[in-house]
Amino acid sequence: MSQEIKQVSLPTLRRLPRYIQLLKRLRREEVASISATIIANELGLEPIQVRKDLSVTGITGKPKTGFILEELNAALRDFLNWGNTQDAFLAGAGALGVALTGYPNFKDYGLNIISAFDNNPKKIGTKIHGIEIFPVDKIADLAARMKVNIGIITVPADAAQEMADIMVEGGIKAIWNFAPVQLKVPEEVILESVSLAQSLGVLTHKLAFLLERE
Amino acid sequence: MSQEIKQVSLPTLRRLPRYIQLLKRLRREEVASISATIIANELGLEPIQVRKDLSVTGITGKPKTGFILEELNAALRDFLNWGNTQDAFLAGAGALGVALTGYPNFKDYGLNIISAFDNNPKKIGTKIHGIEIFPVDKIADLAARMKVNIGIITVPADAAQEMADIMVEGGIKAIWNFAPVQLKVPEEVILESVSLAQSLGVLTHKLAFLLERE
DNA sequence: AATATATCGATAAATTTATATCGATAATTA
DNA sequence: TAATTATCGATATAAATTTATCGATATATT
Numbered sequence: 001m002s003q004e005i006k007q008v009s010l011p012t013l014r015r016l017p018r019y020i021q022l023l024k025r026l027r028r029e030e031v032a033s034i035s036a037t038i039i040a041n042e043l044g045l046e047p048i049q050v051r052k053d054l055s056v057t058g059i060t061g062k063p064k065t066g067f068i069l070e071e072l073n074a075a076l077r078d079f080l081n082w083g084n085t086q087d088a089f090l091a092g093a094g095a096l097g098v099a100l101t102g103y104p105n106f107k108d109y110g111l112n113i114i115s116a117f118d119n120n121p122k123k124i125g126t127k128i129h130g131i132e133i134f135p136v137d138k139i140a141d142l143a144a145r146m147k148v149n150i151g152i153i154t155v156p157a158d159a160a161q162e163m164a165d166i167m168v169e170g171g172i173k174a175i176w177n178f179a180p181v182q183l184k185v186p187e188e189v190i191l192e193s194v195s196l197a198q199s200l201g202v203l204t205h206k207l208a209f210l211l212e213r214e
Numbered sequence: 215m216s217q218e219i220k221q222v223s224l225p226t227l228r229r230l231p232r233y234i235q236l237l238k239r240l241r242r243e244e245v246a247s248i249s250a251t252i253i254a255n256e257l258g259l260e261p262i263q264v265r266k267d268l269s270v271t272g273i274t275g276k277p278k279t280g281f282i283l284e285e286l287n288a289a290l291r292d293f294l295n296w297g298n299t300q301d302a303f304l305a306g307a308g309a310l311g312v313a314l315t316g317y318p319n320f321k322d323y324g325l326n327i328i329s330a331f332d333n334n335p336k337k338i339g340t341k342i343h344g345i346e347i348f349p350v351d352k353i354a355d356l357a358a359r360m361k362v363n364i365g366i367i368t369v370p371a372d373a374a375q376e377m378a379d380i381m382v383e384g385g386i387k388a389i390w391n392f393a394p395v396q397l398k399v400p401e402e403v404i405l406e407s408v409s410l411a412q413s414l415g416v417l418t419h420k421l422a423f424l425l426e427r428e
Numbered sequence: 429a430a431t432a433t434a435t436c437g438a439t440a441a442a443t444t445t446a447t448a449t450c451g452a453t454a455a456t457t458a
Numbered sequence: 459t460a461a462t463t464a465t466c467g468a469t470a471t472a473a474a475t476t477t478a479t480c481g482a483t484a485t486a487t488t
């Protein structure tokens with residue numbers, strides 16, 4: 001991590017998208033305002049925690065009624081910079097890569113995958129969900145020229161570090177890693193990993209514990 | 215969460231799979247023993263933290279050399295119950311579902327997807343990665359009869375809660391949710407969610423912060 | 429108009445989690 | 459064989475995070 005003036009704690013930051021998800025549903029139900037109490041109930045949190053989390057966005061609520069939904073939504077999205085869509089490259093057009101390019105909600109999350117990359121000659125030149133696939137060795141050059149800031153890694157574990165290096169070389173500033181390895185990147189590069197193993201480990205351990213007690 | 219005698223903290227539990235991943239690589243390099251110091255260096259953690267984490271498995275190391283790799287690996291996998299593969303149902307044979315069924319490493323993580331379920335009549339009866347697709351309304355009955363403990367949800371957000379309800383009805387004890395919603399399940403059911411939005415939110419916020427300072 | 433109620437937001441306390449300290453010990457080196 | 463070094467593991471401290479308390483205030487109710 002960089003020398004960032006850590007203003008908001010990671011646990012708080014991680015909860016913010018959950019609030020947005022909830023608001024998305026409530027907007028459809030045309031709710032006008034919402035209190036921290038209700039949010040907490042919906043998400044299984046404590047009202048105090050919700051209030052504290054929301055305060056990082058600078059928003060203020062009103063006693064008795066809570067927060068104006070649209071205002072809160074805007075404040076959260078602004079804090080995560082989701083209104084300001086960033087272009088991204090995706091490396092690895094396998095099943096997971098294809099799934100990600102087809103995910104319809106990323107535009108709401110401030111992410112726009114503009115190109116995919118793969119080593120498989122059969123895939124190069126083809127399109128997945130309207131996104132063209134280029135050879136992997138073009139990543140660095142294209143990223144630099146197009147000033148792409150985000151790189152998504154969906155290649156197998158043993159190719160992931162090389163892919164990260166290429167992305168860094170191309171000036172990519174943030175890597176979203178789906179490969180099951182710990183990548184090494186320079187301090188100033190943001191690295192965020194989605195680890196299925198991590199999540200599954202929590203589940204299997206708890207399940208084992210549960211089954212044991214039966 | 216249940217009334218579980220919380221022995222191991224969630225942060226620790228979440229790090230355990232990372233240790234296993236590292237060991238997987240080191241095993242191929244035929245390393246015989248490894249110290250907490252080295253593990254910490256590889257994963258960007260503190261040696262003390264690693265030692266404390268590993269201690270939950272009951273393993274002990276030797277001064278100067280550390281832990282015997284195979285022993286450590288076994289202890290970690292045993293703690294997560296990864297040696298004891300559990301059958302799982304997957305609901306939602308879309309792109310993400312397909313990607314998950316094709317993921318080759320789940321068998322190492324104690325997970326075995328045995329059947330998939332979908333509402334699309336065109337998909338029913340077909341196979342993905344050797345796994346047959348059944349109609350969604352069969353989930354509860356089949357889960358109960360086959361004593362399947364794990365359900366994986368990869369359906370769209372608005373169908374996810376219904377799917378969770380069906381799984382619970384079928385006696386499924388642990389749900390691995392990939393839909394971007396907060397599911398409501400009975401207290402005794404384990405719920406573990408993979409939230410792309412959460413992870414992406416951390417990334418986009420940090421990136422915005424970084425770009426702002428340039 | 430007065431009272432009751434739900435909620436906010438600031439400050440304080442409690443809890444959890446991470447890190448530091450240090451004696452003991454196995455391997456290595458002099 | 460003695461001294462040195464790296465590491466473990468137990469205990470203690472520090473830091474981060476969550477939860478509690480409480481006065482203030484906007485809305486609803488009597």
